[in-house]
Amino acid sequence: MRKIVVLGCGFLGRKLIDGFLKDPTNVVVGFNRSISVPSSDHIRYVQGTFASGYDFGALVADADLVIHLVSTSVPGTEKRSLDEIQANVIPSVELFDACMAQGVKRLVFLSSGGTVYGRSPYRANRESDPPAPYNTYGLQKVMIEQALQLTAHYSDMQYQIIRLSNPYGPGQNPRGPLGLITKLVYQAINHETIHIFGDGSVVRDFIYIDDAIQGIMDIIDKGETNTIYNLGRGTGASVTDVTSIIERVVPERISITHAPARKVDVPYSVLDIAKYRQITSLDGFVSLEDGIKRTYSFFAGQR
Structure with missing residues (x-):
């Protein structure tokens, strides 16, 4: 059995959980601020606030895979830099430390393909392009990415960073x-x-939600570890x-x-998305x- 912890059960999180549950060998724990669906044999929901001081160690204990989807803001609603760091970056670092302490094998972070690169030279952004966030939402995503890379460097935990574009549907x-x-x-x-x-x-x-979910699954199942993938159309x-x-x-x-x-x-x-095209099942x-x-x-x- 593979234990998967999904932090954030919104639009993407719910669809990802549905995808994971298609495999009867998966057991999923969904973490969210509010819970509107009951737990069952293969899915258990945990209600909690993504904030500094939360017991992330208990949440990720015995997990093989952790998916980090949580953000307290979105582009257009983001706060000043200090607020974004306190609300998103610090809890993420605490989550990563807990995963390292609990021996989690891999952590996947859903970053933002639309904000981390900043002003583009009117060409498609590559994973190798240096981040240049244009707003505080992008800033906190870049900081979380770098914190994850640093944590993995000093542990045996593998990571994948997925810079997703704009899903809809x-x-x-x-x-x-x-x-x-x-x-x-x-x-x-x-x-x-x-x-x-x-x-x-x-x-x-813009990427349709079914393609986005399949892309995330492809990267988890067939992609390289300790690297970054762009995912869009x-x-x-x-x-x-x-x-x-x-x-x-x-x-x-x-x-x-x-x-x-x-x-x-x-x-x-x-x-x-040339890197993703090498492993796509679409x-x-x-x-x-x-x-x-x-x-x-x-x-x-x-x-």
């Missing part, structure tokens, strides 16, 4: 702060005005591209307004148009 909270495509499709189907920051020229690397699309596709494939008429651009948003963020990524159609069908089915 069914299961994501359309009222939450993340998930541009999910939010826009939800607003369109409910005849709400779509609010865009800036002129729509911001470019992002490797293709950029502007916000205007996204709204144009929504206008074309969604039957509802949409209304768009523009708000001032935000300083936390880099103008161009696309990932070079025949191809879900296209932006198909992903939007699937997201629309999900929300339409809930009406």
Whole structure:
């Protein structure tokens, strides 16, 4: 049996847990601030706050694999640097120390492909590009990455850092702060005005949730250890591209307004995924148009 601890049971965490539970030899512990589903034979949920002083040692005891997904903020809601460090970096270091003390074999950290590289020279960012975070969210991600690498250097614990782009799709909270495509499709189907920051020229690397989960599984199962992987579609699309596709494939008429651009948003963020392509099990990524159609069908089915 393989014991897996997943810290953070939000959009990604829930989908990852579902993926792990497909293997009957896995036993999963899900850690989250709030718990809305009961435990069962192969999944046990632990309610707790990701904060300095938590007993991470008891949480990860006997774990073979730990997945760190927790963040107390997202781009656009991040706090000043000191607050981000206290809320995210320090508890992460305590988690890593606990994993080292408990003999955890591997720790996987989900970092941010969209913020750690900062202002891009309008080409896809490679894992070898130096981090240059453009906001405090990216800053804390880089600090956590480096703390994990340092911890692993002084122990036998292996690590993998996955710099994920922008996942979207069914299961994501359309009222939450993340998930541009999910939010826009939800607003369109409910005849709400779509609010865009800036002129729509911001470019992002959007990946459908099923592809993102399979990519994470591929990296865990087949990827190198003690290294960093970018994970996205490797293709950029502007916000205007996204709204144009929504206008074309969604039957509802949409209304768009523009708000001032935000300083936390880099103008161009696309990932070079050549390293992931060497181990991928995907025949191809879900296209932006198909992903939007699937997201629309999900929300339409809930009406």
